Amino acid sequence: MDERDPLIDRAIETLREPVRLDPSMDQRIMAELERGPAPRAGTQPLWAAWDWLRRGRSVTVSPLGGLAAAAALAALILVGQWGAARLNDSAPPAAALEAAAVQFVLVAPGASTVTVVGDFNDWSATATPLRRAPGDGLWAVSVPLPPGRYRYGFLVDGAQWVKDPAAPPALEDDFGRPNSVVTVRGS
Amino acid sequence: MNDRRSAMGVLLVVLLALAPRAAASQEPRLTVLSGIYRAQVEAILDSARARDLPVEPLVDRALEGASKGADGERIVGAVRRLYGELAVARDALGVRSRGAEIVSGASALRAGASAGDLRRLRELRGDQSLTVAAAVLADLVAVGVPADTAIAAVLALAEVVDDAEYIAFRQSVERDIALGASPTAALGVRLGSGAAGDALLQSPAEGPNVPGEQRPRERKP
Numbered sequence: 001m002d003e004r005d006p007l008i009d010r011a012i013e014t015l016r017e018p019v020r021l022d023p024s025m026d027q028r029i030m031a032e033l034e035r036g037p038a039p040r041a042g043t044q045p046l047w048a049a050w051d052w053l054r055r056g057r058s059v060t061v062s063p064l065g066g067l068a069a070a071a072a073l074a075a076l077i078l079v080g081q082w083g084a085a086r087l088n089d090s091a092p093p094a095a096a097l098e099a100a101a102v103q104f105v106l107v108a109p110g111a112s113t114v115t116v117v118g119d120f121n122d123w124s125a126t127a128t129p130l131r132r133a134p135g136d137g138l139w140a141v142s143v144p145l146p147p148g149r150y151r152y153g154f155l156v157d158g159a160q161w162v163k164d165p166a167a168p169p170a171l172e173d174d175f176g177r178p179n180s181v182v183t184v185r186g187s
Numbered sequence: 188m189n190d191r192r193s194a195m196g197v198l199l200v201v202l203l204a205l206a207p208r209a210a211a212s213q214e215p216r217l218t219v220l221s222g223i224y225r226a227q228v229e230a231i232l233d234s235a236r237a238r239d240l241p242v243e244p245l246v247d248r249a250l251e252g253a254s255k256g257a258d259g260e261r262i263v264g265a266v267r268r269l270y271g272e273l274a275v276a277r278d279a280l281g282v283r284s285r286g287a288e289i290v291s292g293a294s295a296l297r298a299g300a301s302a303g304d305l306r307r308l309r310e311l312r313g314d315q316s317l318t319v320a321a322a323v324l325a326d327l328v329a330v331g332v333p334a335d336t337a338i339a340a341v342l343a344l345a346e347v348v349d350d351a352e353y354i355a356f357r358q359s360v361e362r363d364i365a366l367g368a369s370p371t372a373a374l375g376v377r378l379g380s381g382a383a384g385d386a387l388l389q390s391p392a393e394g395p396n397v398p399g400e401q402r403p404r405e406r407k408p
Contacts, residue, residue, distance in 0.1 A: 117254055119247045119250075119251070122250050123247070123251045123253070123254035124254070148287070149291070149318075149322050168330055168357075169330065171294060171297055171298050171329040172269075172297055174248065174251075174257075174264075174265035174269075175251065175255040175257045175261065175265065176257075177255045183319075183322065185351065
C-alpha cells in the first residue's frame with residue numbers, strides 16, 4: 001500500500017533540491033528598476049500627465065474654505081441664471097410682439113372701483129383698474145394681450161364678482177364665481 | 188481628521204450650490220396660499236413637471252381660487268382636477284402636443300368631450316394646432332350648445348376650416364344666441380351657411396343632416 005513508483009520518488013527528490021540562482025541576478029533586477037519603465041516613443045509627456053492625473057491626492061479643506069468655495073459656486077450659478085434671464089428678456093417671444101389691445105368695458109353706475117381680474121394678470125384684484133368715463137357709469141380699460149384664450153371677471157368695489165355681459169362665459173367655474181372668456185387672435 | 192474635514196467641506200459646497208436651484212423650483216406666486224395647501228399644490232406642480240404637463244394653468248387655477256376667496260381645500264381640489272384633465276388631454280393628443288393644445292384639450296374634456304373625441308380631432312386636423320378647435324368646442328358648450336352637438340360640429344368642421352373660421356363660426360353662433368335663437372338652432376343655422384356649412388350640407392341625400400355624420404370635404408390648401 002505504501003509502495004511508490006520509483007519515478008515519482010526521483011521527481012520528488014529533484015524538486016526538493018534548492019535552486020541555485022545566478023549571484024548577479026539581484027544586481028541586474030535593481031539596475032532595471034532604477035532605470036524605470038521603458039519610454040513610449042513620442043508620447044512620454046502625455047503618459048506622464050495621465051499618470052499624474054490618475055494618482056490619488058489628499059485634499060484638506062477647512063470649514064471656512066469650504067464655505068468660501070460654496071459661496072463662489074453659488075454665485076457662479078446665480079450669475080448664470082441672471083445671464084440666461086437677461087438673454088430671455090432681450091429676445092421677447094413672438095407672441096409678445098403681436099399683443100393686441102383688448103378693451104374691457106362694464107356699465108356699473110353705482111360702483112366706486114372696478115378692476116378686471118384674470119389669468120393675464122395672475123388674478124390680481126388691484127393690478128388692472130378700469131377708468132370711469134365722465135358723466136355716466138361706463139368703466140373701461142385697454143389691456144395689451146398676446147394671442148390666446150383668457151378667462152377673467154370684473155371685481156366691483158373690491159367685493160362683487162361680475163362676469164362680462166358682453167363676452168361669452170367660461171366653462172370652468174371651480175369657485176362659484178363665473179368667469180368670461182376673451183380670445184385674442186394671432187395675426 | 189483631514190478626511191472628515193474634506194468630506195464636510197465638499198458637502199457644504201454641494202448643499203450651498205444646490206440651494207438656489209431648490210428655491211427656484213418653488214412657485215413664488217403661491218405665497219397667497221397657507222402652508223399646508225401651498226405644499227399640496229406644490230406637490231401637484233412637481234407631478235406635472237415630472238410628467239411634462241403645463242404648470243402655468245395649475246398655478247393660474249390656484250391664484251384664481253385665492254383671488255376669489257375660496258378655502259384651501261377647494262383650491263387644492265380644483266388644481267388636482269385640472270391636473271387630471273391635463274394628463275388625460277396630453278395622453279389623448281400625444282406626447283408631442285404643445286402646452287396650449289393640452290390646455291384647450293382639458294377645457295374640451297370639461298365641456299363633455301372624451302379622450303376619444305380629442306384623438307379623433309387630432310387625426311382630422313393633422314399637423315394643424317388643436318388649440319382653437321378644442322377651445323371653440325368648450326366655448327360652444329359654455330353658451331348652451333349641448334355637448335354632443337358641439338362635439339359633432341367641431342369634428343365635422345375639423346377638415347374644412349382654419350382657426351380663423353372656427354372663431355368666426357363660434358362668434359356667429361354666440362351672436363345668434365344673444366339675439367334670441369336657441370343654441371342648437373343657432374349652431375344648425377351657422378353650419379348650414381358659409382364654406383363649412385356648404386361642405387357639410389352639400390349632399391343631404393348621402394346621410395342624415397347631423398353635423399358629425401357628414402362626409403368631410405377635402406382639406407383646404
